[in-house]
Amino acid sequence: MRAVVARRYGSPEVLTVEDVPVPVPGPCQVQVRVRAAAVNPADLRTLSGVLRELTPLTFPHVPGSDFAGTVTAVGPDVTRFAVGDEVFGVGLPRATAAMAAMLSTPPSLTTGAMAEYAVFEADTPALARRPVALVPEHAAGLPIPGLTALAVLREGGFEAGERVLVSGAAGGVGGALVPLLAAAGVHVIATALPEDDDHVRGLGAAELVDYRTLDTATETLRRHPDGVDAVVNLALPEPELGRVVKPGGRLLNVAFPSPDPADFARADLTVRTVYGTARPGDLDLLAARAVAGGLPDTTGRRYPLEEAPRAYSDLVHTHVRGKLVVLVDPR
Structure with missing residues (x-):
């Protein structure tokens, strides 16, 4: 699969798009075909190495937290989601498990949403079903904000x-x-x-x-x-x-x-x-508000996956209005 990859700490300039193995879900995990993923400052903060003593990354590292996509496989003991479910939410790098515990209980971890496929924990309140009326790119920009x-x-x-x-x-x-x-x-x-x-x-x-x-x-x-x-x-x-x-x-x-x-x-x-936290039902609440028009789509720019490194660079070097979203699978 194609994914955004960093092989060392650094600025957005260390990011490339490469072929990497498709991640396989383990117990209580789901595999998702990512439709859209949002660019977040926290992705770059982790990549910079400023938090390496607290959350050391394992390389190669795939960034990306906020996403929307389709469940394509489920691991053992998953009952909350099924293959074909449309989902959205947020997961943090597995190396940041201690920080992820501040986001939700149980922690929401991922192999990295800036990829054609990613694995997420199934039982966290930081994942939810995406309503049909909520388009993927809008859903991808909702979770962390x-x-x-x-x-x-x-x-x-x-x-x-x-x-x-x-x-x-x-x-x-x-x-x-x-x-x-x-x-x-x-x-x-x-x-x-x-x-x-x-x-x-x-x-x-x-x-x-x-x-x-x-x-x-x-x-x-x-x-x-x-x-x-x-x-x-x-x-x-x-x-x-x-x-x-x-x-x-x-x-x-x-x-x-x-x-x-x-x-x-x-x-x-x-x-x-204040730190963002995901309580049970929070993502459903945000989705309902978005569908009703109370949370407008603030996507400022859209990028194909091959241009995702440029999206991260734009986040640092240009004036950004709203969210920058990578359309991983724009079908």
């Missing part, structure tokens, strides 16, 4: 009428978080570039701050002198944003690396780093 957005909503306890600044709203997680916040009646102030204005407002943002030409904190306080109820940081960690939060408010961070709460010189500010 959607599960992260749900975790932010649960941690933030947002209420209708609150004002929330979302930094990095035009990216993948923003594409899920902004609509969910707007649906909850939250007044969303989004940071984005002017060329992303229509996109972000279409997601449900009430205001936009151009972070390239304006200081985000200063501009937000100019518009809202009393401050905002919360900040959700989806971009580079910015302790400066803490000053726009009202007394007793909260700052939720999704970006890597996590900020140190000590960086914020305010005892009345709650600072939390």
